[in-house]
Amino acid sequence: xxxxxxxxxxxxxxxxxxxxxxxxxxxxxxxxxxxxxxxxxxxxxxxxxxxxxxxxxxxxxxxxxxxxxxxxxxxxxxxxxxxxxxxxxxxxxxxxxxxxxxxxxxxxxxxxxxxxxxxxxxxxxxxxxxxxxxxxxxxxxxxxxxxxxxxxxxxxxxxxxxxxxxxxxxxxx
Amino acid sequence: xxxxxxxxxxxxxxxxxxxxxxxxxxxxxxxxxxxxxxxxxxxxxxxxxxxxxxxxxxxxxxxxxxxxxxxxxxxxxxxxxxxxxxxxxxxxxxxxxxxxxxxxxxxxxxxxxxxxxxxxxxxxxxxxxxxxxxxxxxxxxxxxxxxxxxxxxxxxxxxxxxxxxxxxxxxxxxxxxxxxxxxxxxxxxxxxxxxxxxxxxxxxxxxxxxxxxxxxxxxxxxxxxxxxxxxxxxxxxxxxxxxxxxxxxxxxxxxxxxxxxxxxxxxxxxxxxxxxxxxxxxxxxxxxxxxxxxxxxxxxx
Numbered sequence: 001x002x003x004x005x006x007x008x009x010x011x012x013x014x015x016x017x018x019x020x021x022x023x024x025x026x027x028x029x030x031x032x033x034x035x036x037x038x039x040x041x042x043x044x045x046x047x048x049x050x051x052x053x054x055x056x057x058x059x060x061x062x063x064x065x066x067x068x069x070x071x072x073x074x075x076x077x078x079x080x081x082x083x084x085x086x087x088x089x090x091x092x093x094x095x096x097x098x099x100x101x102x103x104x105x106x107x108x109x110x111x112x113x114x115x116x117x118x119x120x121x122x123x124x125x126x127x128x129x130x131x132x133x134x135x136x137x138x139x140x141x142x143x144x145x146x147x148x149x150x151x152x153x154x155x156x157x158x159x160x161x162x163x164x165x166x167x168x169x170x171x172x173x
Numbered sequence: 174x175x176x177x178x179x180x181x182x183x184x185x186x187x188x189x190x191x192x193x194x195x196x197x198x199x200x201x202x203x204x205x206x207x208x209x210x211x212x213x214x215x216x217x218x219x220x221x222x223x224x225x226x227x228x229x230x231x232x233x234x235x236x237x238x239x240x241x242x243x244x245x246x247x248x249x250x251x252x253x254x255x256x257x258x259x260x261x262x263x264x265x266x267x268x269x270x271x272x273x274x275x276x277x278x279x280x281x282x283x284x285x286x287x288x289x290x291x292x293x294x295x296x297x298x299x300x301x302x303x304x305x306x307x308x309x310x311x312x313x314x315x316x317x318x319x320x321x322x323x324x325x326x327x328x329x330x331x332x333x334x335x336x337x338x339x340x341x342x343x344x345x346x347x348x349x350x351x352x353x354x355x356x357x358x359x360x361x362x363x364x365x366x367x368x369x370x371x372x373x374x375x376x377x378x379x380x381x382x383x384x385x386x387x388x389x390x391x392x393x394x395x396x397x398x399x400x401x402x403x404x405x406x407x408x409x410x411x412x413x414x415x416x417x418x419x420x421x422x423x424x425x426x427x428x429x430x431x432x433x434x435x436x437x438x439x440x441x442x443x444x445x446x447x448x449x450x451x452x453x454x455x456x457x458x459x460x461x462x463x464x465x466x467x468x469x470x471x472x473x474x
Contacts, residue, residue, distance in 0.1 A: 042392065045394075046393075046394055046395075046396050046397050047397050049394055049397070050397035050398065050401075053411065110467065110468040111466045111467075111468075112466055113467075113468065114468065115468055116468050128468045129402070129468075131390060131399070131415065131422035132422055132423050134415050134416070134417075134418045134419050134420060134421075134422060134423075134446070135416065135417060135418030135461055135463075135464035135467060136464075136467070136468055137418070137460070137461065137464075138423075139423070139454055139458040139459075140454070140457055140458045140459075140460065
């Protein structure tokens with residue numbers, strides 16, 4: 001099965017889901033259930049938008065007639081759609097025992113293609129793809145530094161934030 | 174809700190704000206609720222919020238303000254000027270009124286960096302006016318980034334020593350409507366709620382939940398690109414603007430669904446990152462607004 005067909009299947013599935021949700025919404029008076037359904041409709045719509053853009057891009061790049069492409073083996077430059085939301089701590093097992101000095105840590109500032117790291121309580125975390133660290137900055141803080149005090153003052157008791165971050169190593173004096 | 178409601182129209186945010194304002198006007202017409210006085214004070218800022226409010230529609234600001242409240246003072250909208258205008262401001266002090274404030278309070282030199290008029294030959298500072306009216310107002314709305322937390326007026330190096338309204342009125346409860354500027358619906362919807370049902374439900378920072386409850390990131394139409402790690406490298410790219418510095422993931426407000434300029438578009442819809450203008454700490458805490466020197470590995474093309 002080639003990629004276009006896979007996307008079409010996904011689109012059809014999402015449209016069916018959205019129709020079902022709309023029907024549910026029009027029938028149900030349960031406020032809380034409706035909120036959940038509405039959220040799902042929203043997500044479906046976003047995914048449909050994404051997939052249609054993907055299809056449009058492919059169509060623009062490969063204007064070849066459909067019959068021909070059926071004869072050829074599947075195009076190699078069409079990669080599989082990556083799974084939604086990679087699991088946290090997925091690749092932390094491999095290399096999370098590295099030791100950083102403050103100077104070394106400072107080089108991971110998220111500039112010029114480098115990853116963005118930050119340290120809290122002696123542990124160095126990767127915030128490169130953390131959503132609260134757009135452009136490797138977070139409420140005026142730049143990455144590549146020790147933020148033990150800042151974390152304690154703003155996120156006291158919110159250890160779950162740290163638990164969700166990939167660990168890359170430890171800070172040494 | 175006895176009748177089944179077809180999604181999505183009656184449940185959208187703009188529909189809620191419109192329903193609120195229309196209901197308030199209807200109840201006033203029937204004499205079920207009374208018009209209240211509104212004082213709209215402009216302090217140390219750029220008047221951006223009143224300009225934004227003038228852009229409101231269905232209902233527009235003039236209709237909404239005249240039909241829902243008696244606008245007793247607004248230096249941008251009233252006909253009176255000079256001491257006559259300030260006299261009208263002083264007249265409301267003895268009556269019941271809602272106070273809306275935009276702009277920060279300048280503290281330097283006892284408030285002399287922001288003078289809003291003259292009263293009995295003496296300059297009236299924003300600091301005096303904020304304290305005097307704030308103490309007497311029955312409800313206070315802090316409108317826009319500067320009034321809620323200092324905003325642009327208090328950005329480094331803050332030469333006028335500006336602060337948010339709460340700092341000079343620490344004991345008073347106030348509803349905070351951050352945003353630079355505030356969306357007309359956020360202000361008119363909150364005002365209508367105040368008149369109809371009293372104070373709206375707010376979060377622990379004083380923001381009405383009906384407008385400020387959801388992260389932009391969670392309602393962003395480009396969320397699938399973020400989830401799949403597909404990021405824009407320059408302005409104009411149609412994918413997730415996270416790497417360029419989008420503050421949608423830290424900003425709670427309903428821009429993705431409400432949209433601006435008559436609900437037609439919003440920054441991310443026009444391929445430019447959210448700068449977090451409705452988040453506390455804007456603008457300093459939201460810097461840089463854009464960065465091209467990013468974590469992304471630049472590929473050879």
